Amino acid sequence: MTSAEDPIDYRALFTAIPTPYLVMTPDLVIVGANDAYLANVGRTFGELVGSLVFEAFPASPDGLDDNGVPRVQVSFERARDTGLVDVMPMQQYDVPDAASGGLSRRFWSLLSVPIMAADGTCTLVVQRAEDITDVVLNCDEGGAAEQGARWQRRVHAANGPQALVDRLVEGLVELIDDVALLAVRVD
Numbered sequence: 190m191t192s193a194e195d196p197i198d199y200r201a202l203f204t205a206i207p208t209p210y211l212v213m214t215p216d217l218v219i220v221g222a223n224d225a226y227l228a229n230v231g232r233t234f235g236e237l238v239g240s241l242v243f244e245a246f247p248a249s250p251d252g253l254d255d256n257g258v259p260r261v262q263v264s265f266e267r268a269r270d271t272g273l274v275d276v277m278p279m280q281q282y283d284v285p286d287a288a289s290g291g292l293s294r295r296f297w298s299l300l301s302v303p304i305m306a307a308d309g310t311c312t313l314v315v316q317r318a319e320d321i322t323d324v325v326l327n328c329d330e331g332g333a334a335e336q337g338a339r340w341q342r343r344v345h346a347a348n349g350p351q352a353l354v355d356r357l358v359e360g361l362v363e364l365i366d367d368v369a370l371l372a373v374r375v376d
Contacts, residue, residue, distance in 0.1 A: 211316040215269050217242045217262070220313070229320045230284050231293075249292070261299065261316075268301035269311045278320065287371055290354040296325040 203210070203221075209229045212221030219237045227234060230246070237245050248259035261282060268275040277299040283292040298321050304313035 199344070209318045209320070210320060211237075211242070213242055213265070213314045213316070215311050215314060217265055217314065218243060226318060229318065231287055231368065237257070246284060249283055252280070261301075262302040264299065265314050265316070266328075268303045268316050272303050272305050272311065277301070279325070294322070295320060296322045 205222050206223060209226035210221075210223045211219065211226050213219055219240050219242055222234060222237055226331045227237075230322075241280050242265075243259060243262065248261070252259050252261065254260050254263060260277070260280065264275045264277050267273075281295070282297055282301055285291075286293040298317075298319040300317040302315040302317065303311045304315060306312045324376050
């Protein structure tokens with residue numbers, strides 16, 4: 190998928206990049222996830238693709254806003270509707286634990302990123318979901334100054350330079366087009 194003008198293999202980049210990404214349609218149907226995301230949530234691509242995000246990851250009561258809507262959903266919709274990246278405050282959002290059959294307590298640093306078409310419509314919503322559980326739990330156990338410094342380094346690394354993010358998003362759009370074609374062929 191490379192060319193003389195752009196020698197980057199975006200499929201390989203998206204798959205291998207250590208930052209976890211989930212990709213959804215504007216209706217919040219999952220159409221993609223990279224290996225880092227799948228490892229973070231303990232799920233396979235086949236388990237997630239084609240599912241509404243809140244069917245795959247039901248919100249717990251403490252994850253709802255005052256109107257009973259998942260706060261993460263509000264972020265996705267705000268990004269989709271405004272065309273702007275939505276940065277959420279730290280969120281506790283427990284995920285299913287296949288080993289125990291229950292839920293695993295998790296804390297996340299989340300970004301919701303709209304992928305816009307040339308005509309200004311949102312074609313995809315990408316979630317950057319950095320698992321910060323270890324940092325949050327270690328801060329609870331003491332060593333807050335050391336953990337604060339680790340947190341700052343981790344946030345800086347997770348957000349990265351905007352130019353790299355922009356380039357990754359462009360490649361991600363190409364990859365999602367390919368994934369959508371594969372999904373249609375499977376059906």
